[in-house]
Structures are given as structure tokens and as C-alpha cells.
Amino acid sequence: MKKINKAEITRFSREETQQRTRQRLIESAYLLVAEKGVEGTSINDIAKGAGYTKGAFHSNFESKEDLILNLLDQHNDQIAQSLLSVVKKASTDFDSALAAVSSWIQDYAMDRHLALLSTELYLFAARNAAFEKEYTVMMDRHRHTYADLLSYLFNLAHIRLPESPLKLANSLITLVRSSAVDKALYGKVTDDNAIALFINLLRGYKPTRDA
Structure with a gap:
């Protein structure tokens, strides 16, 4: 067994x-950023909030935008892993998997900080051309995560989607x-059944006139 020397430990x-x-x-x-926005948050604010100096910030990130892109990348990866976990736990039964994913998506939409952050970054990308390029690449990967999920779900029930998974x-x-x-x-969602309804409509669900 190879011994680890002091230099390696350090x-x-x-x-x-x-x-x-x-x-x-x-x-x-x-x-x-969720509470104050990108423009309203300074590097000093971020460093101070973490208990560090601006020097520590600059030792780890090139700019505020660089940190935010790292944040977005990590956030999207966590979503992908969480969704994958939900699907795996739901077994291969379509209805169980559909219910689990629908519930997960609605819970996700309920997190205030996530709601504010995702909206803020979306708007910041629309105003900042340099940031928009990197943001678009990351969000394209994010869309494919959802597209793969929809494909997996409806393949379980042998249902052909009415549009391409990416468009949906x-x-x-x-x-x-x-x-x-x-x-x-x-503080609430106007129609908390909208997401579940959207997914159900894809499999041919049609509400009654009284619904």
C-alpha cells in the first residue's frame, strides 16, 4: 500500500x-442574489456573507459572473440528480413515476429562494450579452434533462409524445x-394543478366540463 507523504497530505x-x-x-x-439581484449584490457582499474577505473571493473566482455561472451549473446538476433519484424510486410503473415527478416539480416551484434566483438569472442573461452566452449553454443542457425525463416517462406507458421531447x-x-x-x-401558485395537468394532457387526459 502506497504511503501518503506529508506534502500530499498538505x-x-x-x-x-x-x-x-x-x-x-x-x-x-x-x-x-435571490434577495437583492445580481446588480444589487457586490463581491464584497458575497465574501462578507460567507465570512471571508474580497481576497478570498478573487482567489477562487475571476468575477461575480464567474461565481454565478458556477452556482447555476451546480444548481442544474443538483436538479438533474434529484430528478433521476425520484424516477428511480418510482419504479417502472408509469402512474407512480408520473405522480412522483409531478409532485417533485411542484415542490421545486414552491421554494422562494429558488424561484427568485432562477427568475433573476433569466432576466440578467437577457440584459448581459456576455453572461447570456454561457447561460444559454447551461440552460440547453438543463432542457435536455427535462426532455430525457419526459421521454423516459412516456416510454414506460408506450405513449408517443405529440411533440419533440425538447419542445415539450x-x-x-x-x-x-x-x-x-x-x-x-x-406566496402561492395561482394554479397549483397546472403542472400536473400539463403532464396529464400529454397522455391524452381530457378534463370534464365540470372540472
């Missing part, structure tokens, strides 16, 4: 410390974003 410790620092800065930005994923993301904005503004 390097591992330094890397772990840097990773913790980066993560605390990202978590600080997550809360601050765009619609689903728009609906989730709208629900998130409702939650952020009013």
Missing part, C-alpha cells in the same frame, strides 16, 4: 479548504418558472 488539505471556501461563497451568493421540455420549464414567479410574488 496538498489534499489545501484542496479541501479551497473547496469549502468556494462552496461557502456559492451558498452566500445564492441567498444574496421548453414548455414545462416555462410553466415551472411561471409557478415559481407566482410563489415569489404572492
Whole structure:
């Protein structure tokens, strides 16, 4: 068994410390940007919120936008892993999987900080051309996560989707974003059944006139 020398231990410790620092800065930005917006949040605010100096920030990120892109990438990855976990736990039964995913999406839309953050980054990308390029690449990957999920769900029931999974994923993301904005503004979602209805409509669900 190879022995780890002191230099390697020091390097591992330094890397772990840097990773913790980066993560605390990202978590600080997550809360601050959600509440104050990108423009209203300074590098000093982020560093102070994490318990560090501006020097620590600049040792880990090139700019505020660089940190926010790292935050977005991490956030999207967490969503993908969480959705994958939900689907795996729901077994191969279509109705169970559909109910589990629908419930997950609605719960996601209920998180106020996530609602504010996702909306803020969407608007910031529309105003900042340099940020928009990176944001678009990351969100394209995010759309494919939803598209793969829809494909998997409806393959379970051998149901052919009426449109391409990616187009439907765009619609689903728009609906989730709208629900998130409702939650952020009013403390509730205007129509908390909209997401479930959207998914059910894809499999041929038709509400009665009295519904």
C-alpha cells in the first residue's frame, strides 16, 4: 500500500479548504442574489456573507459572473440528480413515476429562494450579452434533462409524445418558472394543478366540463 507523504497530505488539505471556501461563497451568493439581484449584490457582499474577505473571493473566482455561472451549473446538476433519484424510486410503473415527478416539480416551484434566483438569472442573461452566452449553454443542457425525463416517462406507458421531447421540455420549464414567479410574488401558485395537468394532457387526459 502506497504511503501518503506529508506534502500530499498538505496538498489534499489545501484542496479541501479551497473547496469549502468556494462552496461557502456559492451558498452566500445564492441567498444574496435571490434577495437583492445580481446588480444589487457586490463581491464584497458575497465574501462578507460567507465570512471571508474580497481576497478570498478573487482567489477562487475571476468575477461575480464567474461565481454565478458556477452556482447555476451546480444548481442544474443538483436538479438533474434529484430528478433521476425520484424516477428511480418510482419504479417502472408509469402512474407512480408520473405522480412522483409531478409532485417533485411542484415542490421545486414552491421554494422562494429558488424561484427568485432562477427568475433573476433569466432576466440578467437577457440584459448581459456576455453572461447570456454561457447561460444559454447551461440552460440547453438543463432542457435536455427535462426532455430525457419526459421521454423516459412516456416510454414506460408506450405513449408517443405529440411533440419533440425538447419542445415539450421548453414548455414545462416555462410553466415551472411561471409557478415559481407566482410563489415569489404572492406566496402561492395561482394554479397549483397546472403542472400536473400539463403532464396529464400529454397522455391524452381530457378534463370534464365540470372540472
